[in-house]
Amino acid sequence: MHNTGVIMRRELGSYFATPLAYVFILIFLVLANSFTFYLGGFFERGQADLAPFFNFHPWLYLFLIPALAMRLWAEERKSGSIELLLTQPVTLWEAVLGKFLAAWIFAALALALTFPIWITVNYLGSPDNGAILAGYVGSLLLAGGFLAIGSCMSALTRNQVIAFILGVVACFAFLLAGFPLVLDVFRSWAPQALVDAIASLSFLTHFESISKGVIDVRDFLYFAMLIGFFLLATVIALDVRKAE
Amino acid sequence: MIKTEHLSKRYESLTAVDDVSFEVRPGEVLGFLGPNGAGKTTTMRMLAGFISPTSGTASICGHDTETDALAAKRSLGYLPEGAPLYGEMTVKSFLEFIADLRGLSGAQRVSRLDYTIGRLQLATVLEQTIETLSKGFRRRVGLAQALMQDPPVLILDEPTDGLDPNQKHEVRALINEMSSEKIIVISTHLLEEVDAVCTRAIVIARGRIVADDTPQGLAARSRYHNAVSLQLERRQDLEAARAAIAALPLVAAVEVGERDARLTALPQAGAQILAQISELAARQNLQLKELQLESGRLDEVFRTITA
Numbered sequence: 343m344h345n346t347g348v349i350m351r352r353e354l355g356s357y358f359a360t361p362l363a364y365v366f367i368l369i370f371l372v373l374a375n376s377f378t379f380y381l382g383g384f385f386e387r388g389q390a391d392l393a394p395f396f397n398f399h400p401w402l403y404l405f406l407i408p409a410l411a412m413r414l415w416a417e418e419r420k421s422g423s424i425e426l427l428l429t430q431p432v433t434l435w436e437a438v439l440g441k442f443l444a445a446w447i448f449a450a451l452a453l454a455l456t457f458p459i460w461i462t463v464n465y466l467g468s469p470d471n472g473a474i475l476a477g478y479v480g481s482l483l484l485a486g487g488f489l490a491i492g493s494c495m496s497a498l499t500r501n502q503v504i505a506f507i508l509g510v511v512a513c514f515a516f517l518l519a520g521f522p523l524v525l526d527v528f529r530s531w532a533p534q535a536l537v538d539a540i541a542s543l544s545f546l547t548h549f550e551s552i553s554k555g556v557i558d559v560r561d562f563l564y565f566a567m568l569i570g571f572f573l574l575a576t577v578i579a580l581d582v583r584k585a586e
Numbered sequence: 587m588i589k590t591e592h593l594s595k596r597y598e599s600l601t602a603v604d605d606v607s608f609e610v611r612p613g614e615v616l617g618f619l620g621p622n623g624a625g626k627t628t629t630m631r632m633l634a635g636f637i638s639p640t641s642g643t644a645s646i647c648g649h650d651t652e653t654d655a656l657a658a659k660r661s662l663g664y665l666p667e668g669a670p671l672y673g674e675m676t677v678k679s680f681l682e683f684i685a686d687l688r689g690l691s692g693a694q695r696v697s698r699l700d701y702t703i704g705r706l707q708l709a710t711v712l713e714q715t716i717e718t719l720s721k722g723f724r725r726r727v728g729l730a731q732a733l734m735q736d737p738p739v740l741i742l743d744e745p746t747d748g749l750d751p752n753q754k755h756e757v758r759a760l761i762n763e764m765s766s767e768k769i770i771v772i773s774t775h776l777l778e779e780v781d782a783v784c785t786r787a788i789v790i791a792r793g794r795i796v797a798d799d800t801p802q803g804l805a806a807r808s809r810y811h812n813a814v815s816l817q818l819e820r821r822q823d824l825e826a827a828r829a830a831i832a833a834l835p836l837v838a839a840v841e842v843g844e845r846d847a848r849l850t851a852l853p854q855a856g857a858q859i860l861a862q863i864s865e866l867a868a869r870q871n872l873q874l875k876e877l878q879l880e881s882g883r884l885d886e887v888f889r890t891i892t893a
Contacts (some may be wrong), residue, residue: 344686344689345687348683348686352672352675352683355675355679356674356675357675359715360674421673422666422667422668423672424668425631425636426666426671428635428636429634429659429666430659430684430687430688431660431687431688431689432687584636585636585637586632586638
């Protein structure tokens, strides 16, 4: 655990050593707010809640989170620093977890900086702050799921652009797993049980139920297992391909 | 102690390291020699635990690099080929990061940081980011991280590659200074480096060990071992001198350098010919600019055994 913390702190520091952190946070905040006001009709709806804010998070994350995750391992492999890191007395798990947590904390920071919208909605009316908190928790879990997928894609290649594209495609597939776009691919040949299983993997359904304020243990479990699965896949991918 | 037994690494169509076994004991500085692509880096990566052997085992201070990997890595300082580092970090924060990963804390952490920074003369660049440093400084940062926890074993992959002669000299002086108490393995394709720092040399070619000897022992395999070379004052004496030396009983052959007209007399196996030749020179009144007994030419041995 000590090493995970050390690696996490180094990684987090390196975000802020380059313009990456500032550019990411700025774009995230600008887009999150524009979507809320222009596409979501925050004022026009006349309701004191943050649904128009959270509804766009999956689509915002679809491009921004793979951009954050693409460098996690691809950059280490490209520069060769992966050899330096993995010949220190650390396990692969500690390294994968440390880097993932750094990216997740960073995403949490960007999300926390949207607090003015929470203040705004409280100023304008009296919203259900419990539901807003649930929305933030759901959004954070969603970001974690996307990051775990992005981490795995980043471990598969030394090219960050490829890692980004693979990340977007994989996240998109998970996002829409419950929708005809994805399900129709399986429906024609797969048994109904498999189609149902795939449909239940959809990010969107789990995210929406949490962000409506319905806290269900199964939704938490879903994100925890998804993150665990993709971090395990990252470890395996690195173990096989780290030296190539 | 470093020990490898039948260490092999195979990729789909290529055997990078083929059945390599050796031991290195404290006080030894082992030079890994070989042409590019011979398997030096692959062997060192397996010792450092970065890649797993296909078959065979390696251990560092008794800890198997596969089954007891963390303990093996704790006993080890490793400088990867090309010394990759985190370019966006400052030297100070990078070395602190390494100290934390090596499990140093408290007063020991402070003293080891001070020692490595002082020993590699990094004090003036501590606050600079690594990507702004010159190649020589970057290599020194790489060496500083390898030395961080004062490990009993150092594995340095081409530690002087790409450095200027002064920087090479510094790195070699550092290795010599540490050699008495540590086990050091370096890889190089610079033969003068073997003479300068190594007590033992392993030559590998196509993944196999083709020679394991002291640098002197390797040089002794040369055709030029105990050869005598001389340079004449007067160019017109060259032919006569060549014929006279070739006629001496213990001389096997005489070679004439094309560019400098240097004569090199090769002895018959095991023979000493220096006395004979200097006697001949006196007798025939040859004026010598230079007369030298050769210990052997490593580059020639290297080419012969790795060809």
